[in-house]
Amino acid sequence: VMSSGWEIRMSNSKGIPYYFNAATKQSSWDAPSELSEDQIKSLPGSQHLSGGSSGGAGTITASHLLVKHKDSRRPSSWKEANITRSKEEATDILRGYQAQVGNSREKFEELANIHSDCSSHSQKGNLGPFSKGQMQKPFEDAAFGLQVGEFSDIISTDSGVHIILRTA
Numbered sequence: 001v002m003s004s005g006w007e008i009r010m011s012n013s014k015g016i017p018y019y020f021n022a023a024t025k026q027s028s029w030d031a032p033s034e035l036s037e038d039q040i041k042s043l044p045g046s047q048h049l050s051g052g053s054s055g056g057a058g059t060i061t062a063s064h065l066l067v068k069h070k071d072s073r074r075p076s077s078w079k080e081a082n083i084t085r086s087k088e089e090a091t092d093i094l095r096g097y098q099a100q101v102g103n104s105r106e107k108f109e110e111l112a113n114i115h116s117d118c119s120s121h122s123q124k125g126n127l128g129p130f131s132k133g134q135m136q137k138p139f140e141d142a143a144f145g146l147q148v149g150e151f152s153d154i155i156s157t158d159s160g161v162h163i164i165l166r167t168a
């Protein structure tokens, strides 16, 4: 089979792996849909997929919509230099987004892109693949408890309040 040109590289800025195609110069946080699990595990650079040599084991991929508040560990974002809303206000705002999203991944990604106080807003909320031990515990517990395609309810971390969508 002709090599697809895909390889796995590590993003130093985000500390997570991404997929790069040397032939087409494409890059993507998500695994190319045309590749099977086995093909992904045998790509050059597959050692970057956390979860050791077994590739994806223990690794999930999720997106989130984060609304920060004045008590966030970093009450600032690409959107707002100094975030002063209360945690209650942030939760009310996020409930409003939750109602608009329903079960729609597309709507979630649209709102994450516009409103999320995380830099991942530019990736429609996508945080890329991660294993246990990388994210704050409340986020990790919620995300690893989701089925693929499932949304979390509103959860709180030191970053703010979030809704999570598990995507892989």
Ligand SMILES: N=C(N)NCCC[C@H](NC(=O)[C@@H]1CCC/C1=C/[C@H](COP(=O)(O)O)NC=O)C(N)=O
Pocket (backbone or CB within 6 Å): 014, 015, 016, 066, 073, 074, 117, 118, 119, 127, 128, 130, 134, 135, 136, 139, 157, 158, 159, 160
């Ligand atoms: N591996 C990946 N993709 N990047 C490293 C993530 C580090 C991790 N981050 C989080 O736990 C928060 C909550 C869930 C997502 C997340 C994103 C935060 C939220 O914004 P902040 O509070 O930082 O301003 N922005 C980036 O880190 C941590 N252990 O602090």
